Amino acid sequence: MNGNGGAGTAVLARGLGKSYGAVPAVRDLDLTVSSGEIFGFLGPNGAGKSTSIGMLSTLLRPTAGRAEVAGHDIRHEPDEVRRRIGLVFQETTLDVDLTAGQNLRFHADLYGLPRREGRDRALTMLELMGLAERHSDPVRTFSGGMRRRLEIARGLMHTPRVLFLDEPTTGLDPQTRAVIWELLHQLREEQGITVFLTTHHLEEAEHCDRIAIIDDGHLVAEGTPATLKAVVGADLVVLRTGDDDTAVRTIRERFGLEAIAEPRGIGLRVSDAAGFVPLLCAELTIPVHSVTVTPPTLDDVFLHYTGRTIREIDDGGPQTKG
Amino acid sequence: MAPTEAPSKSATTAPPALISWSGSAHARHLRTVRVMWQRELIRLSRSPVGLLMSLLTPLMFLMVLGTGLNSAMRTAGNDADFRSYFLPGMLLMVVQAPAVNTGVSIVWDRQAGFLREMLVAPVRRSALITGICLGGATAATAYGALVLGIAGVLGITYDPLLFAPVLMELLVTTLALTTLGALAAVSIKRIETFQAVVGISMMPLLFLSGALFPVSGLPGWLNGAVLANPLTYAVDAMRRTLSDAGTGGGPHWWGWQPPVAVEMAFVGALALVVLAAAARRFSRID
Secondary structure: OOOOOOOOEEEEEEEEEEEEOOEEEEEEEEEEEEOOOEEEEEOOOOOOHHHHHHHHOOOOOOOEEEEEEOOEEOOOOHHHHHOOEEEEOOOOOOOOOOEHHHHHHHHHHHOOOOHHHHHHHHHHHHHHOOOHHHOOOEHHHOOHHHHHHHHHHHHHOOOOOEEEEEOOOOOOOHHHHHHHHHHHHHHHHHHOOEEEEEEOOHHHHOOOOEEEEEEOOEEEEEEOHHHHHHHHOOEEEEEEEOOHHHHHHHHHHHHOOOOEEEOOEEEEEEOOHHHHHHHHHHHOOOOEEEEEEEOOOHHHHHHHHHOOOHHHHHHOOOOOOO | OOOOOOOOOOOOOOOOOOOOOOOOHHHHHHHHHHHHHHHHHHHHHHOHHHHHHHHHHHHHHHHHHHHHHHHHHHHOOOOOOHHHHHHHHHHHHHHHHHHHHHHHHHHHHHHHOHHHHHHOOOOOHHHHHHHHHHHHHHHHHHHHHHHHHHHHHOOOOOOHHHHHHHHHHHHHHHHHHHHHHHHHHHHOOOHHHHHHHHHHHHHHHHHOOOOOOOHHHOOHHHHHHHHHOHHHHHHHHHHHHHOOOOHHHOOOEOOEOOOHHHHHHHHHHHHHHHHHHHHHHHHOOO
């Protein structure tokens, strides 16, 4: 690993780990995120996502390994890292009694922006986030989506190289989510900002250039959404028939495939569903009500790597915050 | 770092330049202190109703209790104006709440999440907490100035020239109270525990300071507590500044009565030590 992480590397972690006493929260994390990338950190609650972001943003001290963010070591040059990163946390960190403009001004002051520049920057950012006309309104009156946008505006005030977002769209309605994603893509296109975000929404990970799946404190897979899905490889075919038992038997006898009961019918995995479905329908003598073909999703990828679906994990038992 | 303007939009190949630090490291720390100081004052101005309400109780004490006790003492053949005796104690009661509120605000900022916005900024945490404490002390002293002014209007006599020195003493005293609150706030994470600790510790601090009655009346075994209490010196210094009456009742170190300047230096030194401890605790990264 070279000293400054290389010009094209925004985040570089090697063997990064954090334990609380004997309990590891994150283990042996290796990450390389290129500049200008939208990188998604995917995992269930409690997998270690927030701990990882906490370490990369210098808020938590790693107990093992090392990392560089925007070319600076997180442990030895925390201030250099801090001025080059923007952070948007899972929970709001705005002063709701202040106006949008005052929140941004406080940020500008803390980050040592010259007064005039801070003012200009605040206006530009509010404009970008579609909040320009709410400049003088107290944050108390803002909706959840507006607050999130304001936090992103604030995180961008000091022209960071890397923007960290912890669960940026949690608790927002689909429409607002779409707006946020549009903004993130726009930021990457226009300013070349690296976006590093965590999510436990698999649909959201599709927006990322690259994703890493973290489960139980360690990285289980990494790659583009397409590559990861290609690993799973097979399409899911779901059939609704008049006689499921006969259908399962026929499929086993004719194709040597094991169909399993799905909530919506019977399901089976095949590598080329488009070619398989006509053959299947020709073989089945019983009535077929419907056939659906689903290409592999990130949920399948997650299942493949962890043996569980992300929803099973999120639904089960009490959790600690990731 | 080149002091370039950051364009809001530019091509992917040329990301916006990093905004330069303005000024030296020293100037930056001072700016951090100032920003935090300002925020504490803004917090004060946000709730003028709360400010007025918090003044009501001590003023009522001064007017009703002070006047009542005054006449009681007159009947008992004592000539001293109890209200004048009571004034430093009442000033303490007034500034206590806003000074400690600074600690509350730290705990509250942590609860609300706003603290993280400060923690992740590229600034010294010691500068953050120094600014917070100075802001809290300034706000609390402003309360004290208000009450001191009202007391003058209400006919509690003191030399107007003494206004400035008493305010200085109040500033040092409130700084000590604020740093104590801040130390508790950065050490205790749970808001309920913090409130309990502050609530429990404030009463004895006040009672064992001579603010409300002469400590000479207390049992001897409490003497150590009285002498260790910073408020003892603050009250005595203010009392001696405001009037010549009752100068003998203050704390003595092995038979020697420290002069006002020494008393205030003691309180100020304590404030600095506690501030350093709070800054140290605040700077620790988990």
